[in-house]
Amino acid sequence: MKKAAKAKPRLKLAARAVASKKSAKKPAVRRPAAPAAPKLPRYDELPIRAGAPQGAAWGVFGDSDEVGTINLLSPERVRAAAGSIRSGKVFALNLPINIPDPPLFTRGKHTHTVKIFPNAEFVLDDYLDNFYPQASSQWDALCHVKHPMLGAYNGIPDREITGRGGTRLGIDNLARRGIAGRGVLADIARHYDRIGKTLNYTQAESIPLEDLEATLSAQKVKLQAGDILLIRIGWTSFYLSASEETKAELARETVVPGIEGTSRVARWIWDHHLAAVASDSPALEALPKGEGDDFLHFHMLSFFGMPIGEMWNLEGLAEDCAADGRYEFFLTSAPLNVPGGVGSPPNALAIK
16 A cells, blocks of 8 residues: 555656656747748740730739739738737828829829718718829729730730720729738838938939849848838938928929839849839839830739839838838738729738
């Protein structure tokens, strides 16, 4: 009896030792690794479909596809992107819909009316008149620009495109799918401040690809497949502090700097397998173009099926990225579900 009684503590100790070994073998919790780059053709291998223009990704995501490179935001990539959330800080990236004022590119100015319900003064309703979804922060839908000679994304004929008889390639495709993934900021404006380089915001100055690459390198940022790249050139900061005369002049003739709008930039964007690119600039690329110049919108919207974001408010996000040295974040965007819409406010959030 005494021997049996003494065995019990030993059994308990043995059980604890086994449990300790089992717990020691448990792997440490790790942040999900970013999925491997998709097996997409390189730019020099485009097109893959007979009859498509040189450099066009028509058919890469299917012959009937209408969301283009947003297809790269797979569930695996979204889960991996959620690992970018550390502090829980949230940055809204939309400007107020009445900025710029006056609107650029001959777009009209909206009016906002608030009404009180009859016999119910405690209830308010409101509506917008003359609302241009692309007058402020925006996504360009794939129908926004087609190549004048080679056509729209995926070779979709004019008769099926929104505004020309059908409603295909509209912003509703992005709205129904939703946009979520890893966002990366390239703060060119801050990089220019560090190296003593200036940008004239009232001229169509072109930012070389090398400066974009140098900015990412200085930030120690490596792009991944499926990234949503946000490019800050400082235009929003310039505009908000500009005189009323300067704003009026920009409304009369919209002249803006932006990234280099060339085929080599298009090649760089495609070969990095980006899902989308947005900027605080009104056009992403420098405008107006000179005669014979290339137009990046043709490459991105018409050839790649890649949405373009413009006039995003990146100021608060950029300050926080500079403060903590982290230029990646989780990005989510819910465009307006306007059937056949040409553009929409992005309703974008960056979550760090």
